[in-house]
Amino acid sequence: MTDDMAVEMNGGEAVTPWDELEWGPWPVTAVLSQTPPDPSLLGGDEGLPVTLTVIRGEGILQRPVFDPSLMSYSKAMRAGEPQFASPELAARWHEARCQALDDVIAAIAGSRWAGNLVLRGSILLKAWYGDAAREPGDLDFVVVPQTWLMTEPRTGRMLDDIAQASAAAAAEHGVVRIDAENAMRDEIWTYSRVPGMRLVLPWHAEGLPSGTVQLDFVFNERLPEEPEFTSVPARATDETGQRILAATPALSLAWKLLWLLSDRYPQGKDLYDAVLLAEAAPLPLGLLMRTLVAAEPEWAGRRFTPDALDELDIDEDELRKDYPEIADAVEPLRQRLIAALAPTFAESAALPAADGYTWRLGHLAPRIAQARELLQSEDVDAVLTYVSEESLGMTECIVVFREALGAERCSLEDAAATLLEFRLRGMSSESYYRSRFTTFIQRAVTELGENV
Structure with missing residues (x-):
């Protein structure tokens, strides 16, 4: 370690040099440098993801977060949610990020690709449950039809169009500038689930540290239920927002349960989201089983019982990096989820036995x-x-x-x-x-x- 790297501080804590970050998950005390990693450390089986970006600015700290979708890299890392020393700066930065998200959603809703993209994830929960939902920092889409292969030429055209349309929407509002020319891409879920592509759009705002909007697109995903057009309110203004093709709350919950039950590294944020969804409305057993069996066929021979949730291996340290306010609540959240799913468990138990x-x-x-x-x-x-x-x-x-x-x-x-x-x-x-x-x-x- 050089002397310069030894004394580099970030948010009052010593940073961990890029070349000393081994395989994840990483300690909760690790801090990312604001100096971008050397290009030689990016890409390849042994490198860092090419879409990895860090926010730069005085009094801002980010920790390395393990991202299972990037396990094609030995260092499957993304930068965690930024922690700001100044509450005023934090509020202004988050407001700008909301505007960037609004601009991207507006661009997609108005694009020729709107009918091919099904929105899911945290932005929907924010629309449905308001302050009870966690703060969204990215956008997740399922590409339809299911037969669309990620390797088709139209995939690149779609991502290019979205980047350019997002930049145009941002320019129209004039609050943030989205830099389509420096957009980054990476493949995700290479070795599990269904193939996907990540698009990262840098944004800039006057007097604020720059940020990014991350968009994840998965291909060949079976939709166990038809999507519906859903109203996604604007976050940064009083504008009406957008109507966009989206997963229903029930399908959103079924997917959250699938990920919790089948992923090698189940994530605490999915547990938190599942509780919100399950406590809001009952989950039909048929939809859940179609979702589980579509991805994990061995569920065809099982009943859905509470013991399926007995041993969720949630990494609380990883959850703490992004959502410290819920990191100590994993077990209470698990118990709440089991209680909220009681009607679904009862529906499964009531089915007559069969060979x-x-x-x-x-x-x-x-x-x-x-x-x-x-x-x-x-x-x-x-x-x-x-x-x-x-x-x-x-x-x-x-x-x-x-x-x-x-x-x-x-x-x-x-x-x-x-x-x-x-x-x-x-x-x-x-x-x-x-x-x-x-x-x-x-x-x-x-x-x-x-x-x-």
Whole structure:
């Protein structure tokens, strides 16, 4: 460490040099330097995200926050919410950020892409629940239709258009300046969930530290419920705001529960949001199960019970960096969520028992329909390839494959045997894998006969 780096202070605390920040999560005491990292430290498997930016200014402190969506980097980092020594500066800066968010939302609502973007996340909760909701700092969208691939040329055109339209909307209001020319992009959720793209738009305001608006877009996400046009009020002015295509409160809650239950690193902010949503209105079990099964097919063989929320592994230190006011409330929030979901738990418990095969049929109906279409348009191998690539467990594979062929002409045992032979094709160590897959399939067949 050089002498200059050793004495660098930020908000009254010593900063951690960029090259000394190892794999995250990082200590709650770590402080980011306001000097941008050397370009050699950005990008690549061992580097920092290229969209990482830090706010610069006297009396401003930011901590490194672990961002699971950036796990394609060994240092999956974003800068945490800024902490200001001056309450007056903090208020002015947050007001400017609200204006920047308003400008971006207005740009999207008025763009040719408005029908392809479904808004979700914290900005909606702020619109629905006001002061009870946490402060939004970014925008999250699902790109529709589901068949739109992130790698298509129109993705780049859409992001370019949004950046330029946001700059134009900001110029019209004249409060902040959005710098479309220096917009940054990065891929997110590379190794999990569905693929996505992050767009970061720098903004500037007279007499204030600069900031950014972060927009996350995910592709190929199944929508278990149709979105609705929702009014998103302007945050910085008394203007009417925008009507924009958005997830419903019920779907928002179903997604929050999915992330809490399935993510490797569940986040405290999702727990907080889930409590607000669950306490506001009951969650229909059917919508929840469609959401869970669409992303995690093994839920097709389960009931939704309170013990699903027993062991949420929320990192309170990470939550404290952005939302210190709720970081010590993780366990009370979990208890509130369980209480608020009582009607959904009761709906699940009231369903009559059924064997594992019958129980899964309804939940797997969309995949069965897709498999039947493949059988009609192609052949059995196409169906076998489909069920093998759909992140289905062996139990669910057997159900989907058998139903596609027709349960009346394909026994459970025949379906299992066909799947076994397909999985063994081209494997050099066939005897080893035959024994292994046979065990998996026998276990799956047994499970299909057990009551749920």
